[in-house]
Amino acid sequence: xxxxxxxxxxxxxxxxxxxxxxxxxxxxxxxxxxxxxxxxxxxxxxxxxxxxxxxxxxxxxxxxxxxxxxxxxxxxxxxxxxxxxxxxxxxxxxxxxxxxxxxxxxxxxxxxxxxxxxxxxxxxxxxxxxxxxxxxxxxxxxxxxxxxxxxxxxxxxxxxxxxxxxxxxxxxxxxxxxxxxxxxxxxxxxxxxxxxxxxxxxxxxxxxxxxxxxxxxxxxxxxxxxxxxxxxxxxxxx
Amino acid sequence: xxxxxxxxxxxxxxxxxxxxxxxxxxxxxxxxxxxxxxxxxxxxxxxxxxxxxxxxxxxxxxxxxxxxxxxxxxxxxxxxxxxxxxxxxxxxxxxxxxxxxxxxxxxxxxx
Numbered sequence: 598x599x600x601x602x603x604x605x606x607x608x609x610x611x612x613x614x615x616x617x618x619x620x621x622x623x624x625x626x627x628x629x630x631x632x633x634x635x636x637x638x639x640x641x642x643x644x645x646x647x648x649x650x651x652x653x654x655x656x657x658x659x660x661x662x663x664x665x666x667x668x669x670x671x672x673x674x675x676x677x678x679x680x681x682x683x684x685x686x687x688x689x690x691x692x693x694x695x696x697x698x699x700x701x702x703x704x705x706x707x708x709x710x711x712x713x714x715x716x717x718x719x720x721x722x723x724x725x726x727x728x729x730x731x732x733x734x735x736x737x738x739x740x741x742x743x744x745x746x747x748x749x750x751x752x753x754x755x756x757x758x759x760x761x762x763x764x765x766x767x768x769x770x771x772x773x774x775x776x777x778x779x780x781x782x783x784x785x786x787x788x789x790x791x792x793x794x795x796x797x798x799x800x801x802x803x804x805x806x807x808x809x810x811x812x813x814x815x816x817x818x819x820x821x822x823x824x825x826x827x828x829x830x831x832x833x834x835x
Numbered sequence: 836x837x838x839x840x841x842x843x844x845x846x847x848x849x850x851x852x853x854x855x856x857x858x859x860x861x862x863x864x865x866x867x868x869x870x871x872x873x874x875x876x877x878x879x880x881x882x883x884x885x886x887x888x889x890x891x892x893x894x895x896x897x898x899x900x901x902x903x904x905x906x907x908x909x910x911x912x913x914x915x916x917x918x919x920x921x922x923x924x925x926x927x928x929x930x931x932x933x934x935x936x937x938x939x940x941x942x943x944x945x946x
Binding site for chain 1: 836837838839840841842843844845847848849850851852853854855856858859860861862864865867868869871872875878879882883885886887889890901902905906908909910912913914915916917918919920921923924925926927928930934935936937939
């Protein structure tokens with residue numbers, strides 16, 4: 598059991614680190630989103646190992662089900678401009694900033710690891726009830742001690758929804774409305790002007806000027822099929 | 836049983852990776868995802884410490900252990916959903932104004 602738990606932890610930790618590195622290092626934002634998904638799934642697995650079953654489920658539903666999908670939706674909406682071509686402006690300053698942050702964080706982490714090694718004992722993980730972290734125990738805390746922040750978080754989400762709609766829609770007035778909304782505001786639009794159709798949609802095709810040229814003229818490859826085998830034979834002989 | 840120090844080490848590594856991504860990358864979408872990585876790292880540390888000290892509660896104590904760290908992680912997840920919704924709306928507004936998702940071209944308030 599213990600060996601299985603150890604292997605499980607290290608597999609989840611390696612997957613989480615790989616996902617985080619993919620988020621940061623990938624050129625394509627789609628790959629970043631997939632790395633984020635891998636990170637979220639492995640952190641949910643670690644939550645299960647930490648006796649936080651309800652949070653693992655929430656992690657899967659909210660993160661993997663909503664946030665990653667929202668990211669993918671926006672990436673698809675932006676299309677190829679979601680991954681702009683790279684230029685090297687300011688790369689030195691950004692690298693120095695990232696390096697300083699990484700050095701500070703790694704030294705803090707090294708301090709924690711050294712203190713843990715110097716103590717010659719690890720912080721024990723006490724046994725807890727089987728219901729610890731389940732939806733029953735968690736919900737009883739959520740609706741007793743944490744009731745006020747829980748209710749306030751609904752106000753936060755409400756404000757976030759309203760703000761997201763207001764920001765994403767912009768203040769463009771009538772232009773931001775969809776066609777059906779404009780019809781409601783202004784009545785039905787005038788009948789569309791007659792358009793000049795061409796190509797296969799021409800209505801006045803006559804035999805003197807067909808829309809499509811003759812077959813041989815269109816393809817223009819009369820000689821090519823005969824040339825290709827000869828060329829192949831020549832190459833094979835060489 | 837995995838000691839809590841391993842979880843804290845993993846959590847700080849994830850936090851460092853996310854912070855470096857936040858500082859180095861200029862694509863706003865990747866920047867937002869780096870914030871997600873950092874908040875996931877914080878959640879992991881909170882849940883791990885909650886598992887290591889299940890009887891230290893803010894208010895009353897429960898027989899089965901308190902869930903203070905898990906409740907914190909829960910509210911972080913809720914706040915993060917709101918943050919992502921507003922952040923992606925801002926990304927869309929920026930793209931509508933500037934036709935770009937580069938954070939260094941978002942200088943509308945400059946000068």
